[in-house]
Structure formats: structure tokens, C-alpha cells
């Protein structure tokens with residue numbers, strides 16, 4: 001398999017379908033230290049040379065005190081690729097880690113988001129690219145369905161609250177099997193986050209669940225992604241989308257008293 005060809009086809013498809021990148025954009029790639037965001041950066045650098053759209057690329061990493069190894073090799077690697085890289089030690093995140101070592105993802109990601117916007121602003125970027133993969137989309141779809149009572153995954157394109165930044169996820173059709181192979185073939189240095197080693201989490205259970213099913217159904221994630229883009233609203237249970245049925249909305253609370261109003 002020509003890894004680069006497959007990667008570019010899948011990333012190109014996501015960017016094209018959701019108009020993720022436009023002429024004149026400055027794209028800041030959020031490098032988490034993992035294989036996914038390094039693969040994303042590689043794909044965007046290749047597309048920059050080949051795509052008819054004119055855009056620039058830079059990269060940054062937010063240090064929140066959870067890396068298991070020094071990040072310097074990332075800087076060396078990026079210098080060798082001619083990419084401008086900003087490494088940012090987020091002091092509020094370090095304080096959070098000291099004061100509340102057992103804090104959850106909500107708080108951690110809120111701190112990260114604030115740092116990410118601050119860095120992107122400093123870099124003059126109008127687009128921030130994240131390395132969420134097909135695996136992340138499928139897992140978040142299942143997690144939301146099973147644990148939050150919402151049918152949703154991750155947005156391929158979104159905007160920061162004041163529309164200052166377009167937030168894009170160009171790896172949405174790329175599996176982690178592919179990012180692993182790409183990162184290995186590039187010799188890109190992977191710096192793991194402590195959280196990736198945790199066991200007994202919902203994320204780990206969902207990964208195991210997919211892993212087991214995929215032994216018999218290898219195209220499971222592709223099918224799930226296709227389903228997310230092919231919604232039959234009237235075959236779900238949200239009264240907002242059931243047309244021509246008077247009284248359905250009112251009946252909702254009777255039938256589903258545990259449903260929370262948004």
C-alpha cells in the first residue's frame with residue numbers, strides 16, 4: 001500500500017467535502033506529541049505543495065505537564081522539515097495539576113482550549129487543525145450515544161465562539177492504523193501523554209470493543225463514518241424531526257420522562 005497516496009486521498013476528501021481550508025488561510029497544527037497530529041502535519045505539508053489552494057502551515061504544542069518523555073525531539077524533527085514550531089508550557093495547567101492532580105478531562109481540555117487560542121492568535125493563524133482520527137469520531141459517537149444520551153460525534157468543522165478561528169479535523173477519514181504506519185515510516189518522534197497509558201477508562205473499553213468486533217468486520221469504522229453522513233432523521237426518536245405528527249412533541253415527556261431538555 002502506498003501510505004502517502006492513501007493518506008492524501010483521505011485527507012483531501014475531508015478537506016474538500018467540508019471546505020476546511022481556503023485560499024489565504026494560515027493553518028496552525030496542534031501537535032499533541034502523538035502519531036496522529038504528526039501525520040496530520042505531514043499531510044498538510046504535502047497538500048500545501050500540491051493543492052490549488054494557497055495556504056501556510058505552522059505548528060505548536062501545549063505542554064500541560066503530562067508528557068512522559070522530553071519533547072525536544074519533536075523540535076529537532078520539525079526543524080529538519082522546515083516547519084515553524086511553538087512550544088508553550090501552560091502555567092495554569094501546571095498549577096491545576098499541582099492543586100487537583102485527579103482533575104478530569106473537562107477541566108484539562110478547557111485549560112488547553114484557552115492556551116490553544118492564545119497561541120494561534122500569536123501565530124497569526126485563522127485556522128486550527130486537530131489530529132482527531134476516524135477512530136476518535138467513532139469512539140465519540142458511541143460514547144455520546146451510550147453515556148450522554150446524545151446522538152453526536154465530533155464536528156469536522158467548527159468555529160471558536162467569536163468566529164476568530166475555524167477549527168478543523170482533517171483526519172476524520174484516516175484510521176489510527178494508518179497514522180501509526182505513517183509516523184513510523186516518517187521516523188517522526190512520538191512523545192506519549194500519561195493519559196494514553198491509563199487503563200479502566202471508558203475510552204479503553206470502547207477501543208477494546210472495536211478491536212474485538214473488527215476482527216470479524218474489518219470495515220466497521222468506515223461503515224460507521226458513512227452512517228454519520230447518512231442520517232435518517234425520521235427513523236430516530238427526536239420529535240423535532242418527525243414531520244406531520246401533531247402532538248408528538250407533547251407526548252415526548254410522557255414517553256421519555258428521563259430525556260433532558262437541552
Ligand code: SF4
Nearest residue numbers: 066104105108109195
Ligand atoms: S485524556 Fe488527559 S490530556 Fe486528554 S483531556 Fe483528559 S486529562 Fe487532559
